Amino acid sequence: MLHSSFPPLYQESTEILVLGSMPGQVSLDAQQYYANRQNLFWSFVFACPRAELPNCYDQRIKVLFDRHIGLWDVLKHCHREGSLDSAISRSSEVANDLEVLVQSMPRLKRLCFNGKKARQLFDRHILKAGSFPVARYELVDLPSTSPANAAMSFETKALRWRQALSI
Numbered sequence: 001m002l003h004s005s006f007p008p009l010y011q012e013s014t015e016i017l018v019l020g021s022m023p024g025q026v027s028l029d030a031q032q033y034y035a036n037r038q039n040l041f042w043s044f045v046f047a048c049p050r051a052e053l054p055n056c057y058d059q060r061i062k063v064l065f066d067r068h069i070g071l072w073d074v075l076k077h078c079h080r081e082g083s084l085d086s087a088i089s090r091s092s093e094v095a096n097d098l099e100v101l102v103q104s105m106p107r108l109k110r111l112c113f114n115g116k117k118a119r120q121l122f123d124r125h126i127l128k129a130g131s132f133p134v135a136r137y138e139l140v141d142l143p144s145t146s147p148a149n150a151a152m153s154f155e156t157k158a159l160r161w162r163q164a165l166s167i
Contacts, residue, residue, distance in 0.1 A: 002077060002079055002092070003023070003078055005023060005076055006023060006031070006033060006073070008096075009065075009071040009072070010104070010105055011068075012104065013107055014105045016068060016109065017071070017111050017112070018070070018071050019098075019122060020072075021073060021117040022080065023035075025083045026083070035057075036083075038147035039145050044158055044161035044162070045060075045069070047162060072096060072101065074095060074121040075094065075095060076094045077094040078094065098122075111137050112142055113139070114144060143160060145157070
């Protein structure tokens with residue numbers, strides 16, 4: 001099945017851009033980033049300022065913007081059965097135009113990759129093209145917030161995310 005990512009969530013003041021691979025099925029159905037309640041992304045974001053996690057998606061996005069954090073995915077389109085990154089058909093991968101997006105964020109300092117697959121896709125499609133201004137940004141590899149990533153403890157993941165989301 002062909003899946004398409006969401007538009008980027010960012011502002012001109014964005015300093016940190018979190019990049020995933022492609023939204024999972026629950027997120028696609030809800031049309032919201034990280035909508036699967038088992039995904040730890042929002043828990044980590046709200047653990048950083050030790051704030052209460054709102055149920056309202058718009059309030060969650062407002063907090064991201066207040067903290068100068070943006071969201072997007074490396075892939076624009078891909079074929080995938082289910083939600084697992086491992087099910088993405090490599091021949092179907094089409095990348096988002098990150099080079100154009102970062103031009104609209106003059107304060108951007110850091111790109112954070114939500115999991116190994118997001119970083120692999122970035123390297124394969126963005127860096128390989130050779131025109132992305134990678135030297136301008138700190139690139140941070142983070143453990144996936146997906147419920148499928150059980151190889152690392154919650155505490156270790158939370159610490160890594162807390163460090164990465166602070167400027």
